[in-house]
Amino acid sequence: MGVTPLHIVNARLLGGATGSLLAEGGHIAALDPSEVPDGAEIVDARGQWLAPGIIDLGVFATDKPAFHFGGITRAALMPDAGPLDNPGLVERAAKGGKPDLWVHPLAAATKGLEGRELAEIGLMKQAGARAIATGRARIADSGVMRRVLAYAASLGLVTIIHAEDEGLTAGAVATDGEMATRLGLASAPAVAEAMAIARDLALVEETGAPVHFRQVTTARGFDLIRAAKAKGLPVTCGITPAHLFLSHTAIGDFRTFARLSPPLRSEDDRHACLAAIADGTIDILASGHDPRGPEDKRLPFAEALPGMAGAETLLAMGLQLVRDSHIDAPRLFDLLAANPAKLLGIDAGRLAVGAEADLILVNDGTPWQVDAKKMAAWAGNTPFDGMPVQGRATMMWKGGQRIR
Structure with a gap:
């Protein structure tokens, strides 16, 4: 049975x-169509935003209820669960959410994500991997990293990189500064990020391989990314809302929900993040969705695992960037949908004829309060707990079929 138009x-x-959209056969058939087929389902958006479904790049768990709450129709799954270092695991992960959520697995760059031996990247691409990733850590060995980049590039895959120099960050749970000192926490200098980025940019220049730095969170990191882009290197970068809205002061009272990787930065670096999203340096806004239960978070700060449940707050925090005039609505959905789709090589993320009809209606004025205890995610570890926000997805379609 076909999908009803x-x-x-x-x-x-x-x-x-104000306009209208026609979807047929799972794809966008027309914007402001002059003719509508008989029997089409008509939905009155009542002035709400119509946007492409969010494509969340770099989640650590397939958490369908949280994704559907947040307007996410596709998610690129990090290789850490498993890890995704062989074709069978990649194929299974790709089937994880269908038909109402599509999971795009990111293949592990190295076996066991240990940074020593290349994984079966070619076979994992055939099994459905859309990019490769170094996981929660970077590859310390520059020779291995060079081989990873060259091989991934030969297969037409982007390498997604975690950027922290482990020689500086080993054992650290916070960024150097007054807050870490006051709380007596082991900390690392923010320059650990720029040092990791600098090495990998040198390898990009050497190999010509495309890379995406999953999270850039410091002024010095952005300076390097801007210079690389100005040279024409195939480099993109991303960020999560946490580093745009919170600084290291959020870890006061040893709040483990604010224990993140990379850790929260200084207020100066936070402003550099906002400037980088406004000037186009940042390409992708992602949730970093990493639900951690009480067994991982109800611990002394230094022992708690990093990570936040970000899927449900991603859209609302993105809309806050629009309200604060850092970006406009079209740019927000480039960050949330069009640019992730481009990186993954999928025909979605845009309201364009022929693209997949993954759609959301967004009421940008709906006020609500983030409540860790009421979240749809399987764990509610959000650093935004208690924050009043505005805007949510009210309806969703995957391939033209209503899923919410």
Whole structure:
């Protein structure tokens, strides 16, 4: 049985104009169509934003209820669970959420994510891997990293990199500064990020391989990314809302929900993050979704595992960036959907004829309060607990079929 054609009317399109969209056969057939097929389902958007479904790049768990709450129709799964270092595991992960959520596995760059021996990247690509990733840590051995980049590039895959120099960050749980000193926490200098980025950019220049730095969170890191982009190197970078809205003061009272990787930075670096999202240096806004239960978080700060449940707050925090005039709505959905789709090589993430009809309606004015105890995620470890926010997805379609 085919999918019933879908006609969404009275929608606010991302440019701001009111319009309509027709989806047929799982794809976008027309914007403001002159003719609508008989029997089409008509949905009145009542002036809500119509946007492409969010493509969340770099999640650590397939958490469908949280993704559906947050307007996420596709998620790129980090290789750490498993790890995803062989074709069978990649193939299984790719089937994980269908049909109402598509999971795009990111293959482990090295066997066991140990940074020593290349994994079966070619076979994992055939099994459905859309990119490769170094996981929660970087590859310390520069020779191994060079081989990874060259091999991934030969297969047309982007390498997604974690950027912290482990020689500096070993044992650290916070960024050097007044807050870490006051709390007596082991800390590392923020320059650990720039040092890792600098090495990998040198290897990109050497190999021509495309890379994506999953999280860049410091002024010095962004300076390096800007210079690389100005040279024409195939480099992109991302960030999560935590580093845009919170600084290291959020770890006061030893709040383990604010124990993240990379750790929260100084207020100066936070402002550098906001500047980088405004000027186009940052390409992707992702949730970093990493649900951690009480057994991982109800511990002394230094023993708690890093990570946040970010899927449900991603859209609301992104809309806050629009309200604060750092970016406009079309740029927000480039960050949330179009750019992740481009990196993964999938025809989605845009409201364009022929693209997959992965769609969300967004009421940007709905007020709500983030509540860790009521989250749809299987763990509610959010650093935004208690924060009042605005905006949520009210309806979702995957391939033109309503899923919420």
